[in-house]
Amino acid sequence: MSKDTGMTFLEETARAAAGMIPEGAVPGEDGLLHCPLCGGAVEYRFSFAGKECKVPCLCACGARRREEERLKEEAEQEAIRIERLRAEGIQDRGIRQWTFESAEDTAAVKAARSYVRQWPEMRRRNVGLLFWGPVGTGKSYAAACIANELIAGGTPVLMTNFSKILNQMGNMYTEERYRYIRSFSNYPLLIIDDLGIERSTEYAKEQVYAVVDERYKSGLPIIVTTNLTIGEIREPRFLADARITSRILELCVPVNVNGPDRRRAKADGKQELMRELLRKE
Ligand SMILES: [Zn+2]
Known part of the structure; x- marks a missing residue:
């Protein structure tokens, strides 16, 4: 005491x-x-x-x-x-600003919203999206909205593209490459932005297939954006690409993004501004 x-x-x-x-x-x-x-x-x-x-x-x-x-x-x-999660999943800082709050209400954004709303079901049933359409129609934007929204809710999402992936793989041994590809399974959702396979090398196509196939095997969804048309995806010019595109079609619901060209709209806006400024002279 x-x-x-x-x-x-x-x-x-x-x-x-x-x-x-x-x-x-x-x-x-x-x-x-x-x-x-x-x-x-x-x-x-x-x-x-x-x-x-x-x-x-x-x-x-x-x-x-x-x-x-x-x-x-x-x-x-x-x-x-x-x-x-945000820093790891979306390395491109600019894309971290692409959210539903700042999005126009295009068909792609509507599809993206609906995807996020039904995320638990999408994940459970391993359903992804394939945003396809011409350049500058907001495919990446819609995909980024999904990434940002799910991350904000605590779900790990990786948004990347194949040039980054191939760059990372550049100096890896085969075994390391497998490990790297398998590491994507840590993300319940993988978003591959701007998939273009037609002009890729055989090696690159091999890696693209490996990544997509890994999603398939691990039963995890993938979202893909591409400038290819649905025709080119369904019946690729090169038969060898068919195993990639048919896997993607097995995993993803195609969403046609044919809204107004955002880049052209921006340019038009600039021209409008120019005209206005000229009128003031
Ligand atoms: Zn008390």
Whole structure:
């Protein structure tokens, strides 16, 4: 027993460790300290080695505060995790800004919204999307909206393209390449932006097939964007490409993106601005 406080070592340690006794606690008629806010007991009696001890405990408002702190801590941890998912999953910083909030309501964006809404079902049934259409129609934008929205909800998504993947693979040994391709399975959703296979080398096509086939084998969805037409995907010019495209068609629902050309619209906007400025002269 410590001389100055009259408490046992056990009691002192327990109090110090728990920090549960609130400031201004008042002794009650039961001989226990009580919370000045809610009036609940902040300690309880128990016997230890034949001696009666008092040990701190939480009153109702203390328990509530502790729970709030725990939730706040959890939310902070989750925010850090999501920030990390974003940094890993979408390496192109510009694309991190492509969200539903800033999206026009095109057919592609509608399909993307519906995909996110039904994500648990899409994942369970291994359903992906194939955004196809001409250059500059917002295919990548729609796909990026899906990536950003799912990541914000805590789902790991990797959005990349084959030139990046092939670049990464550049100096890898065969075994490393397999491991690298298998590592995509850590992402419940893989988005391959701008798939163009026609002009690729045999080696590149081999890797494209390996990545797509890995999704197929691991039962995980893939989203692909491409400038190829659905005709070119269904019946590729080179028979050898058919095994890639038929796998993609097995995994993905085709979404035709033929909205107004965003790039041309931007250029038109500029011309409009030019005309306006000229009129002012
Ligand atoms: Zn209290």
